[in-house]
Amino acid sequence: MKALVYHGNKDLRVEEVLEPETQQGQVKLAVDFCGICATDIEEYLYGPVFISGDAPNPVTGKMMPLVTGHEITGTVIEIAPGVSNISIGDRVALNGVLTCEKCYWCKSGETTQCPDMAAVGFAIDGGLAERIVWRADRLVRLPDEVNSKDAALIEPTSVAIHAVRRSGASDDDTVAIIGVGTVGMLAMQAAKGRGAKALAVDPRQISLDLAAELGADATINPLTENLSERISELTDGVGPDIVIDAAGSSETAALSVDLVRSGGHVVLVAIYTSTPTFDFNSLVASEVRVSGSLAYQQKDVEEAVRLIAEGKIKTRQLISDVISLDQVIDTGFKRMLAPTKDVFRILVSPNLG
Ligand SMILES: [Zn+2]
Ligand SMILES: [Zn+2]
Structure with a gap:
């Protein structure tokens, strides 16, 4: 063959x-x-x-x-x-x-x-x-x-569902997704599926337009808008409960820790091709948790099939x-x-x- x-x-x-x-x-x-x-x-x-x-x-x-x-x-x-x-x-x-x-x-x-x-x-x-x-x-x-x-x-959807599961997002939460490419777009929908409010951040307008079409509560283009001001406005000055980095550039991990509220949770689902530098004191002071998320499990695949069948993930x-x-x-x-x-x-x- x-x-x-x-x-x-x-x-x-x-x-x-x-x-x-x-x-x-x-x-x-x-x-x-x-x-x-x-x-x-x-x-x-x-x-x-x-x-x-x-x-x-x-x-x-x-x-x-x-x-x-x-x-x-x-x-x-x-x-x-x-x-x-x-x-x-x-x-x-x-x-x-x-x-x-x-x-x-x-x-x-x-x-x-x-x-x-x-x-x-x-x-x-x-x-x-x-x-x-x-x-x-x-x-x-x-x-x-x-x-x-x-x-x-379904495979990238399972990766996204695994990351959102690890974030613990629920219906009281605001989740910001950094990078709405394929996995980010699917994570945004998975977070919405859990009842959370979702904010999509991406420098590509084509991605933001699709994020809005697929249900993002707000979209932010950091090239044309002041990202931290917009995030602050959208979260009553507190910051998102959860930030998911699906972009994986050298700046986005530290940016995620910067944007999340004190005591919040950052989930990293991207693979970093360059090594970001990071000041761990910022975690001590803010009590922010940072988790990695790799691949997926059988239950994530089953949930992906179910959410796609129900139309909750497109x-x-x-x-x-x-x-x-x-x-x-x-x-x-x-x-x-x-x-x-x-x-x-x-x-x-x-x-x-
Ligand atoms: Zn892949
Ligand atoms: Zn084993």
Whole structure:
């Protein structure tokens, strides 16, 4: 079958690979859609960082070359023995995170902290391919209300839901989201879904316009407005209870701590490509809590499917284009790296071209 294979830094190839084969407890999917994420581009340009490059991952036993792609929906076409929760023809989204299930963190339910965590497309073959094999108990069936294209954003939605869950946002809270790209936009909707008031901050007007359309209570452009004055006005001079940094620039972590109210909570859901400097005395004085948020858990994927089915999270507006496997680098990466980036998610359909 045809797949996009990561061979190393700036070496991605569309090539013929062996047909994947199911084992006990697994199913084979025909991939319907797979999103291209900023992480895929970072791995192409600067990686392997998260991709298993030096040694096989202990959970999967796999290392590069690997089929890339981690935001996947597919249709079940084959079932191995030992599968009872899924049937042929089911449309599904992947929980793309596998863990050892033996360590302290796995046993205590903090699976995102498993030291051997393996993500699809990073430590095992991913979804930028015609077909993929996956564990049946790590799939979530899509209800009729959720079409497969919208569902390709279930993975970033799960990341956003995990961050909002970690923030503890509830209906008395005001949550400011720094950076309403894909994950930020989904976190904004997840916070609204919990009854919180959401403020969207972004220098890109196209993102702010969409945030307003998708329910943000206020939008702020720091290039044209005084950010701290506007935040102060919108929160009666107190500051937001929660700030979520989904931007990940060198300034936005410290900015988040600056903006949140004293005693509030900052959640960092971005990966910082440069190392921010920080004065920890500001946390001592303000009693602000700062938490990281990595990946997601099975319950986040299930909640993502439910919130999309209920219309509380909308993903359709975040799909900017659908392209073929052959177009990933020349069209997909190029548009996502353009200085005037006008896209949120580009989906790949292996059925095209
Ligand atoms: Zn991603
Ligand atoms: Zn573990």
